[in-house]
Amino acid sequence: MDSKLWLAVAVVVIIVAIGAFLAFQQTPPLQTSTQQTTTPQTATPTQTAKKGNIYVIYDIGGKGDLSFNDMAYLGASRAAKDFGLGLKEIQSKTQDDYVPNLRAAAKSGDAVITVAVGFLMTDAVKQVSQEFPNVKFAIIDGYIPDRPNVMSVLFRENEGSALVGALAALTAYYYNCTKVGIVLGMEIPVLWKFEIGYAYGVRWAERFIKQKFGKDVKFDILYVYTGSFNDPAKGKQAAEVMLAQGVCVIYQAAGATGLGVFEAVAEAGKKAGRTMGPPFAIGVDADQDYIKPGFILASMMKRVDVGVYTAAKMAVEGSFKGGVLELGIKEGGISVSTLDDLAQFLEIGIRAGAVKESDAQNIINTVKEMRSKIPTWIWEAVDKLKQDIVTGAEKVPLPTSQDQVVQLRKELGLGTVG
Amino acid sequence: MRRLTFSLLNTGLALFLAFVLGAIAMWISGYDPLLSYKSMLLTPLSDLTYLFSALAFSAPILLTGLTFAVGLKAGLFNIGAEGQTYMGALGAVAAAYLTRDVSALPLAVFLGVAFAVAWSAIPALLKIWRGVNEVVGTIMMNWVAYWLVIMAVSTIFANPSQPEESVKMPEAARLTPLVAGTDLTLAVPLAYLTAVLIYVFLRYSVWGYRISISGQNPTVAKAYGIRPEQAVLVAFGIGALTAGLAGVLQVAARPPSYSLARNLANVYGLGFDGITAAMLGRGHPIGVFLASVFLGILQEGARHMQIEAGTPFEFIRVIQGLLILFLALQMVRKI
């Protein structure tokens, strides 16, 4: 070994040290979420003294997917705090990690509940729940109805998507525009619910307009599957193409790819000299209204956090039982974001140090102003649809197979361009 | 012999330094390096379930690593294992779609390997006929395979009752765990056996010899009747064989799903992990085997590190990167 080698080693050490120094300047060190300040990252002695742990197994997207992984973390960390439990997070690198991850959690013996995040874990949970009949599992988006130790938490995203579909179409109508769009990630069955629900909401809005104003309006619904949940550039390009064809409201269900949709919409608005839409984007899963305030009409909130929290609560309180916990509008698992939701999300962000208080107030003011520009009758109409869904007067279709989707696309006239 | 000693010393030193630097990074970030390493490296060995899980991870990585290693022998930088693995998995899914009994298994192997070999033939032939650099050829083919397989799994091969994945292997045709409650299936011994066969092929077979000659000096090969084009084809073909097998086994011999996920989550990235294994193993089949077991232990260890030490998963990648960086340094040249 020569001196050059040591020099090289030294260079590496210095780079790592500088990087680490920069990254960890902050005090207190290490918070891994926007949402929680108090959940300890590491297994501290105080934690081991706790009654047990909530295990969260993330799927391959991992935290930062702006979707169920992030929301599951939110719910789990809140539950851990509320019930005095520890939180153990396990990231999956590939699908093959699901079973070993679940097993490792189950074998630990201190799992109050093990939460499997994502429908891809269905088979794995089926298997491991059988191997460990005494361990309680919850699976998000997966359907396992027949195990006493598995709670399946399902969401009726189609309902919420219908609401934002109606909101999109009515807003478009208000701005004299007849094209709306939806940008999706990879074509996986869960996303069909978003796509079809959205289209259903748009067509509902047409009927509503006819009824209220006596006008025949026909909306074009453009949809694009970008094929990716992690490339914002794809979302941006897809949205730009839609905007160029006259689309003025775009719903996204594409994880991090959707960030590009927001960017495209906000950019187009600013180019037109506006500080607020149109055009508008619609967020998904979490309350995303803060990402581009003024340009995000609302978000279709899928409260995975509520699901996880509920499952943990039931496990702690001893009321846990296997079966399906289906959360829709009625159960409060699905909703369209409100200003209150926004304030709540920002509050969490402020506590985590990720959002400055002054910024938060600005964001709320902007969103408030934007919402006030949308006429009340639109909000009321969306509310009416919501009520109808709750009462069962309106049934939003729920596609579960390819054939159904193809059929529904035809019926609802998705993707036709005038 | 001296070369082997250098290799071992270099690898050992690289391992040592990577772990030391990794420890420093953990320590700065406020994690416990000792506990992290203990849970990462020892916990997988402490329990048969964990150990078998680690071995199960090593199998596909070994197979794709062999693809790259055989390519290196022929002087090729064949990074097509990724796409060929997809195609192998697609072949298995096609077999499951076509027959619903035990015959699906041999058919899966046949179709999977055939698809993979056909897929690798495209960049191979483009290289031979049109001089298309194999790096470009295989990168592009990987992406095309990605979308093609996703499309196939989303349409004809979709599972009507579980649309997020393909049709499942028929129960009779599945290679189920050899030890109940673990992930150890026949895939593991099969992969290890393949490594031995590849070793024998490269060391003893006429074609293995020809590949080496062509890889080291194509001019010499040509002058003495070895056609480097054929060597390229054979190297690509053998590589596709192992990569395709990896894909087939991921579908036919990997509990619990025995299917191909719509987002390819159970085959995605295996090809690239294989490159890592091949580099760690210095392109030698036995080295690749050892490297894949090591990587399997790391992958298994990653979850225990998260559970026991709370250290984030990403550290595994950082340590792998450092490890390979130190390998590149070739620190020991003279003793």
Add this chain to the structure above:
Amino acid sequence: MKVSLREIHKVFSDGTHALRGVSLDIFPGEVLALLGENGAGKTTLMKILSGIYRPTSGEIYVDGKRVKPKNARDALKLGIAMVHQHLSLIPGLTALENVAVLEGASLSQVSTELRRRVEKIAEELGFEIEWDRDVEELPLGMRQRVEIVKALYWGAQLLILDEPTTVLTPHEVKSLFQVIKRLKEQGWSVVYITHKIPEVMEIADRVVVLRRGLKSAEFSPPYDAKRLVEAMVGEVKTEAVEKLGKPGERPVLEVKDLWVYDGDRAVVQGVDLVVREREILAIVGVEGNGQEHLVETIVGVRKRSRGMIKIYGGYAYIPDDRQKKALVLEMSLVENAIIGKENEFAKRGLISWQRAERFTAKLIEEFGIVAPGPWSSVRQLSGGNQQKLVVGRELSRGAKLIVAHQPTRGLDVATTEYVQTLLMKTRNAGAGVLLVTSDLDEAYKLADTIAVMYRGKIVAYGPVEEMGIELVGKKMAGL
């Protein structure tokens, strides 16, 4: 400018002791011939002087001042430039860019001043050079001229020419000699490295002979050719190679109307030839006239565009560059020994390395190859031993046709003799040999039939008795 070398030693990293204490003076305005056979250390010595190698020990003085050139540029700054045998122009750059490399890095373009001056120097020397073409595309003769112009442009006062005539036609050689004389008149020193006695006698003011890394003699005109040879090779017992019998009738190689293109250049143009049993056909000519393409097309390394090649009874191939074309340097002797006959050592597709090793051991013994062992890498062998391995391997094929391309290039006298003897023995045993050489002595020594190649064509062809050296010389020059 007076240059002195004192007690130069050079030991290479592989242990070769190439120079064992050589001292030498070069005076202004003289043409010093450095004579010696291949491997004597001439080139190594001059590479040390021109900064390419660092001496293991010893000193260099320029006009009495000690200098230590670190690279060719340093040497050039001192006024010393070398034109290498295998020219060292950088491919992928144009001729002009090659001259400009020494200008150093700068964001500005190659100056028009440089172009003007370079063209002027070329004109003065009577050179025609295509300055804006990639040097790879230039004929070898022109590349040499580029190197000379480059040296002069950068102010060399001592020009070292390493075997400059191997790439030239007799006509070009004449004009090169005129250039050398003109340079000398203008006060330049020239060191002329060669192993060709006639050239020495024509051009040199003084001759220094090197042998095995030592200075063995020094001569001034008038020269005695015989003494020059003796000083160069020492006492060599040359076993006369006896030609037995007449060539047979049956052909082992037939080539008809062969055309080969390199890019869009026809480098082999309609060649016809036949090699029969017990015949050595020598193809002579200045290097770069298509011989390489012809040979490599016959053995299948290159693709023919048109024509027919028929080989009867297999072939063996001794290429001109053993390191690049015959051996895999990183591999062992055993692995190299079975190239092209791996099937003979295989059963059901698996090679028996034991048998291959036995075969290699036999080669080592039979051909006197000095090697650490059959499994050591070929790179560790000296050039002569590498060539013996190649020749041994090829002759043991038992092929009816031997294609030998410059088989003795770079070998010492003893090995040269040995290889030539082997070729002759193989011929006598009934094989046909296609010998491609630029060494006329070798051709006349061995050949039954001589063919002259010029610009891709066979311009003369006949039994050796009918092909007088004068005629061959003329034809080689395209006259």
Add this chain to the structure above:
Amino acid sequence: MIDIVPLLLTQALLAAVPILLASLGEILTERSGVVNIGLEGIMLLGALMGPLVVDYLHNRAGLHLPDIWWPIVAMLAAALTGALIGLLHGYISAYLAGDQIISGVAINLFAAGAVAYGIQAYWGVAGYKQVPEWAKTDPIWVAVFAFVVAGVMWYILFKSRLGIIIRACGEDPESAFNMGVDVNKVRLLTTVIGATLAALAGAYLSIAYLSVVTKEISAGRGFIALANVVFANWNPALAVAGAFIFGLFDALSYWLQTLNLARYEITRMIPYIATLLIVAGVIGRAKPPKAVGKAFRRE
């Protein structure tokens, strides 16, 4: 239908920029004889370090600058990151004569872990972080910059004396060394510049084009850039064309999809198939620098 053309061209242009910048850097690096397949990782690190350093200086160190300066600071930070990685890779490749491929793979692996972890560790958010308005810049400036770099690099490589030296190192390091060229120094320098450009390509994504950092923001563009180098036959001028064509096919695919002309998987395949066809059909045999990937050591 025709009115979509300007948009598609703009999209193609903006999508081409990161590929172009990274491939320009790689062309320079490979022309001198060093191959760096760590582009993807360097892009990722650049995309992270630009916003991170700006955030640090602005929010934590309390540095006050006019807003117009922040994007420049971000770009400089990314450039510096790239330069450091380039220094490391160049040092390994040139002076230590290490394996360049292995080193590149290591950079990719390291970056994948470090960026995902870095976002989480620094901002306390997992996976993504918005870039504040004041740190953003219009992508068109970077596009202009990229084209200027392409022009400058073309001039440097093929017209200037520096280019002669660089190409000499990549074609025949022995001879170049003998002409007094410090081969390893040149190689180190080009590797540093190449990595700097790759990092800028990453920063373009986060600072200019998408105004967000995500843990996988480079999304394979580094590998596409590698392909583009070969596509362009190591010529900066052709690299512009290659990157643009790639961007165009990419843009085209969304448009075709909104027209429901093809399944999205097929439209997503188009760029890759097109690249393959173009490389196979139009460009034909690529002619890499002769000594690329080979370490230079003196006898």
